[in-house]
Amino acid sequence: MPTHNSSMNPSQVNFNSPRKFGTTLKSKCKETFFPDDPFRQFKNEKPLGKAKKTLQYFVPIFEWLPQYNLKMFRFDLLAGITITTLAIPQGISYAKLAEIPPIIGLYSSFVPALVYAILGSSKHVAVGTVAACSLLIADTIGSKVSSKDDPTLYLHLVFTAAFITGVFQAALGFLRLGILVDFLSHSTITGFMGGTAIIICLQQLKGLLGVSHFTTKTDVVSVLHAVFKNRNEWKWETAVVGMAFLVFLLFTRYLSQRKPKLFWVSAMAPMVVVVLGCLLAYFTRDRKYSIQTVGNLHKGLNPISIKYLNFDAEYLPSTLKAGIITGVIALAEGIAIGRSFAIMNNEQVDGNKEMVAFGFMNIVGSCFSCYLTTGPFSKTAVNYNSGCKTAASNLVMAIGMMLTLLFLAPLFSYTPLVALSAIIMSAMLGLIKYEEAYHLFKVDKFDFCICLAAFFGVAFISMDMGLMISVGLALLRALLYVARPAACKLGKLPDSTLYRDTEQYAEASGPPGILAIQLGSPIYYANGNYIRERILRWIRNDEGNGKAVKHVLLDLTGVTSIDTTGIETLAEVLRMLEVKHIKMKIVNPRLEVLEKMMKSKFVDKIGKESIFLCMEDAVEASYDFSVTTEKQGFEEQRSGVA
Amino acid sequence: MPTHNSSMNPSQVNFNSPRKFGTTLKSKCKETFFPDDPFRQFKNEKPLGKAKKTLQYFVPIFEWLPQYNLKMFRFDLLAGITITTLAIPQGISYAKLAEIPPIIGLYSSFVPALVYAILGSSKHVAVGTVAACSLLIADTIGSKVSSKDDPTLYLHLVFTAAFITGVFQAALGFLRLGILVDFLSHSTITGFMGGTAIIICLQQLKGLLGVSHFTTKTDVVSVLHAVFKNRNEWKWETAVVGMAFLVFLLFTRYLSQRKPKLFWVSAMAPMVVVVLGCLLAYFTRDRKYSIQTVGNLHKGLNPISIKYLNFDAEYLPSTLKAGIITGVIALAEGIAIGRSFAIMNNEQVDGNKEMVAFGFMNIVGSCFSCYLTTGPFSKTAVNYNSGCKTAASNLVMAIGMMLTLLFLAPLFSYTPLVALSAIIMSAMLGLIKYEEAYHLFKVDKFDFCICLAAFFGVAFISMDMGLMISVGLALLRALLYVARPAACKLGKLPDSTLYRDTEQYAEASGPPGILAIQLGSPIYYANGNYIRERILRWIRNDEGNGKAVKHVLLDLTGVTSIDTTGIETLAEVLRMLEVKHIKMKIVNPRLEVLEKMMKSKFVDKIGKESIFLCMEDAVEASYDFSVTTEKQGFEEQRSGVA
Known part of the structure; x- marks a missing residue:
């Protein structure tokens, strides 16, 4: 073994003249914006090959479609049908959460899924709406225009916010600013999701108890106050039905968690609840204590909504705020989830490419009566567990939704609100991760504080404030790291x-x-x-x-x-x-x-x-x-x- | 020489059980808030000794006064007289810049200097008003209340801003948040000072050309527009006198820079200009083209102003903004300057203690008709070059100002505005440091960008925006360092x-x-x-x-x-x-x-x-x-x- 001996053969510090500015700038830009070296594969290609690879790079469907075969399609078909059965109840539920007509929720699983199937690079992401962003949109835009007093204007602003989200996401992707999403730390997301889950669950008490007068605020105190102030409106029939649904949903989830092979039980459960609920509502429709239903679902595909996009200066601050905040959260959820499933299969997901895909999905969606969509955790997990092989499962879902919209939509008019509340609550309860928070507490107290800040901020102040406080704390920590380096x-x-x-x-x-x-x-x-x-x-x-x-x-x-x-x-x-x-x-x-x-x-x-x-x-x-x-x-x- | 040989005697990683949370928290807090270990000296003291040291720590005059002797006093007396002659013209000039009565500028070199002599820990800092902050106050408060339409309210808001600055600075010091000032980088300050110097110089064209209609905006475009729009008001007599003064001042500065022993020439020059100007104004007072003078300086010490502090909710946002921004800038200037002179003498300045001293100085000052003061660079440099030994030179200056206020103030009523403009311009030209910017360009391009952002932001947008853009860029860089660590x-x-x-x-x-x-x-x-x-x-x-x-x-x-x-x-x-x-x-x-x-x-x-x-x-x-x-x-x- 050669040993280092300074007196015999001194190793010298290399005092070569500094590199040129251009060289260092190029290398820094590469590290900042292209750390995953996406153009590596183009290096040794001829012009034609380059063009082909570029097309495949930007439109991933050209990459996987040529290799597609029937065996893969069988898996994708099964996965696609499974997520369609989940997409219908989730779509209706989250649209209610966003205070827009429930049919919009169904539209939102059709067009965006088509776009993602063409542009998306993840094999496992299933496109759909998400609860946290739906509530956030209702909160932000609702503070400017009431969804009750002027539902048309409100809906148009929701489309506009989705459009802004899309432009913002695509721009981030093109500018290779995936780095921004890195600043939403895991601790922040854990806390934010937990806090959101709490307030969404509490909001569902409205549907579960059949209360009709309610607050538009989202914090715990206001919601609980509204629930108890209107005690006289509580309906025990609704409550009993709701609790039964909830217990059923939680039980199927528990079953699937214990036996992963039974994943389809929990995936189908919401659909079962909706169907049961519809039947119940249909047969009790003439009684005195009739169950409140969704109502009014017309047949037909997404109407074009590009002409409704509203960039009026009066509403622009609200739509911009809603668009950008939900855009960041949706990206964080969609990319993180795509990435974590890819890691399980030892594959890579290009965050910036995903951003472009999500961006276009929302831009096109907002022109066809869809609101914000991303790759929600629950749906993606079901997609993965159903054995999906490519983004074709999204294509299957899109076709399933199209058939639903063309022929079955009116049937879902009887969906009782209480069933939707139960579906939302059961989904939300899964997002409160105490073990995760305990792990943070044990390993890193500051991370735990960041998580708590998001949780309590969201629960007791407001969703955007909670998020900002938590991100601020995380940034403060990053700055403390550099201001007080360990020596x-x-x-x-x-x-x-x-x-x-x-x-x-x-x-x-x-x-x-x-x-x-x-x-x-x-x-x-x-x-x-x-x-x-x-x-x-x-x-x-x-x-x-x-x-x-x-x-x-x-x-x-x-x-x-x-x-x-x-x-x-x-x-x-x-x-x-x-x-x-x-x-x-x-x-x-x-x-x-x-x-x-x-x-x-x-x-x-x-x-x-x-x-x-x-x-x-x-x-x-x-x-x-x-x-x-x-x-x-x-x-x-x-x-x-x- | 012992060599490391893994097979003979393997050195092992130390897998001892982790330290307790309390231990790490304590050590982190110490590194974050007490990196200079200020309580080291108290460790091995008895209770009485501890009490004495604590008093000396918080009130530094008790530390140096017992060792004070006549020889030191001779140096301090000389330095004190020199800075008094500088304080009078600077006080009047900068008060004009802040659009408050010139007498306030004289008051502001009396009470705060007394306070600093007792509480200040730097030997070299000379207390006084500063140009950049004066303009910033005028800019911020002037946007809410016009100094022309309601001079009394405006003045009271200026006092209030100084009070807020004081509370803010003292609080930062007590909370050991000196770390905040560390985030104003040297590049930001270089650019900010340069930009401020440019806009202040341009503003002086008003006095130099004798224009009476002018803009309240500070950016280059508005000021130049105002100067040239009112071409018909230009007075060549004023311009000639002003240019003569300016050339004289710049020549004395050049002389002092070449021969550091002649520092007193440039220190006395502003006073000479004022006296010459007064004589000129006095003898031409009955002519047609009489020179505009300061006017109206009454005899008498600072009146109490504590009853004028105005915390009305309508004006609070402006005063808070003015107080906090100027507070940070004043701290950065005062502490950086105290520190750089201390380093020359191999001494230490405790930044947090200095903050408390500056804070109390401004709190007390604002109750006695003073506006924002700090340790300005020019005055401190003169103080250092005059050979000051302790903070007693500030005491001498305070006494000098007291005598001036009691007996000489009316004489300065004849000070021509053009003389003040020349004094301000000559001081400002020294703050534009191109060599510094060139050094930044050579060594670190990003630092150069941060500097340019402050410079152009201040010159073309506004002072606070320029500062914020530059600080934002610097923070962005700090975050990039942590987001893209070199591997x-x-x-x-x-x-x-x-x-x-x-x-x-x-x-x-x-x-x-x-x-x-x-x-x-x-x-x-x-x-x-x-x-x-x-x-x-x-x-x-x-x-x-x-x-x-x-x-x-x-x-x-x-x-x-x-x-x-x-x-x-x-x-x-x-x-x-x-x-x-x-x-x-x-x-x-x-x-x-x-x-x-x-x-x-x-x-x-x-x-x-x-x-x-x-x-x-x-x-x-x-x-x-x-x-x-x-x-x-x-x-x-x-x-x-x-």
Whole structure:
């Protein structure tokens, strides 16, 4: 084994002239916007091949359709039928949540699913509407235009919001800004989903208890207040039916969770509830205590709605807000879910490409009377478990929805509201993940706080505020990471050339007269002052303990980047140490850091002879200048320990 | 020299049980809020000594006064007189800039200077008003209440803003939130000051050309438009006098810059201009083209203004905005300047203590008819060059101002506006630092952009927008640092045990079958996806080049922290590599990272035997499992190279 010996064959720091600006800019842009290197596959292709690959890249259906066969279709057909049976009750339920006509929910599983089947790159995502975004749309647009007083205008604004969402999502994808979605942390989403589930469940008390006067606010306090204020409207018949449905749905879910092969039981259950509910409503339609039903579902495909898009300046702030916030949440849900199923199969999902697909899905959808759609978790999981092989299962669902719209829609007019409430509640209860929150609590308290902030913010203030507070906290943490980077004092491990954190390895001890410090994370304006203070504090501490410090060795292995303020900080430290007659040495500066040090003449100030490739060399060099006896004493002490 | 040999005496990763939550929380809070360890000096004191030290800590005058002697006083007296002669013209000028009566400018160098002398911890800071903040106050409050239409209300709001600034600054100091000021980067301040200097200079064209109709906007376009629209009001007499003054002032500054011993020439010059201007105005007072003067300066000390503080809900948003923005800028200027002079003398300034001092200075000031004060650069530099020894020079200035207010104030009524304009312009021209901007351009293009954004934002949009855009860009950069941490592929340097970046050291090459990767910066939610993609890309690249990858070694030396998403990312990578039959190994996890890995059971998943203390050990261990011949081939190849 070759060993490193500085005196025999000194390894030098590479002081080549800095790379050109163009080179670094190109490499940075690539890392920022194309970390997954999507154009790799085009490199060694001829022009025609390139054109073909480009088409396949942007329109994935051309990639999988040529290889499609009957065996795959059998799987996709089954999966498609399963998700269609789920899409009908979910579509109607979530449309009620968004306070738009229930038929829109059915429309929204037809056109967007077609678009996604052509453009989507994930095999498992099943397109549909989602509860959280539906409520958020109702909340945001409802604060400007009441869905009761002016339902037409309200509906048009919902279409407009979907259009804006689509443009926003597609733009993010084209601009390769998938990075934005990365800033919605897992903790935020866990808390947000939990909080949303709580308020949606509470809202369903309206349907479950048959209350007709209700609040438009979404927070827990207002909703509970509205429920109990209208005690006199509670109908026990509705409540009993609703509880029965709910218990049935929860039981089927429990069954599927215990025996994954029975996944279709829970997938079919909502449809069963709807059918049972319809029958019940139909036979009790002439009674005194008739059950409230959805009502009014016409036959026919999606009418064109492009002419209804409303960009009036008065409503634009609301639609923009609704469009962008729901757009981000929908992307986070859709992409995260596509990705997690792809990982199970060891495949990759290109987040930016998915954004473009979701974007076009919503743009086209909003022109055909659809509101916001994405890849909801429940539907996608059912799709995956049903064994779908390609995006063709979405195609099957689209055809299923088309047939439903053409022939069966009026049958669903009898769907009782209480059945929808039960379906929504059972779906929502699955989104409250206490184990997840407990895991966060155990591993990382700050992540737990971020999660709690989203949960309580959504539950007690409002959905958008809760989300923003939580994202703000997460960003604050990211900034704290960079403002207060962990630095540590290094000591030499016995019988090795390794220098490690003295706090982590108690047996590591610093050579006398030398203070070895490892800095982590980029050094720049937000942490320059801190790093200076921290270094000075270590020197004071050592001096306070009676140890004279003659050399400060800064290990920059963990410093990946530096800005002008960071270099000034190092220069200041150098100046302050010079006054104290302490020598400063730099160990292992990374490429970018060394380049900036050279450009800013810091290398000339400190001298090339003070920059070393490894800690051992720097320590050796320190002793060459120090009194020799000191080193001997240390070596003897070391061998004594060994 | 002891060498590290893994087979003889293996150094082990320290798998001690994680530290308690309380311990880590305490240490984090200390690093975040008390990085300079201010209570170190109290540790080994008796109760009485502690009380004394505490008093000295919070009221620094008790620290330096007991050691004060006549020799120090002689220096402070000289410095105090010098800054008094600067304070009078500056006070009047900047009060005009803030559109308040000029006497307020004189008041503002009296009471705050007294307070700072007692509470301030910097020896060099000289208290006074600043141009940028004065203009910003006029801009913000003037947009709500016109200083012309209702000067009394306007003045009261200015006092209120100063009060809010004081409370805000003191609160930041008490809460140890000095960290906030760290987020105003040097690049932002350079650009902001430059932009402010430009618009203030242009505004002075009003006084210099004697224009009486003018705009209240501050951006370049509006100001130039106002100047040229009112061409008919230009007075050549005023312009000639103004230019003469300006040339004189710039010449004295040039002289002082060339010969630092003549610093007093440029310090006295503004006073000379004022006196000359007064004489000129006095003797031409009966002419037709009389020169516009300040007018109306009464004898007498600061009247009490606490009863005028106006917290009316109608004006509160404006005063809050003005108070907080100017508070941050004033702090950044005052603290940065105190710090940079302290560094020259190898002393320390406690930023949080300074904030408290500035805060009280403004609170007390606002109750005694003063507006916003801080430690302006020009005055502080003069104070330092005059040889001040303690904060007593501020005391001398306060006494000088008191005498001026009591006896000399009416004499300054004749100060011509054109003289003030010349003084402001000459001061502002010194704040445009092109060399600084050029340095930023050379060293770091992104810093240069941040600087330009502040400069053009201030010059062409508005002062607060310019500041916010620039701070936003700087934050974006900080977030990009954490979202896209630099990672690199490591190779072994010939004839050593060192593994270094293959891009930086061309001679470093990876052992066959092994992909060694060094990650930098914390791994967490914002960069988890990126890191996963990056690792997979390296594997694909190696495989694309015909090199089979059998082991992936992740060097976590530079990873100072990790959150739950980060650990999930590592677990995902582990899972994906397992599918590809690639082994993953972790090298040198830091204390906090290892703790989280243990808490989240990641260590159990990967196995303790896959976590190594150094790269060499991990490579060795990889070969123990690999085919032996491969390694031999590599070793032979290596020795061939050497």
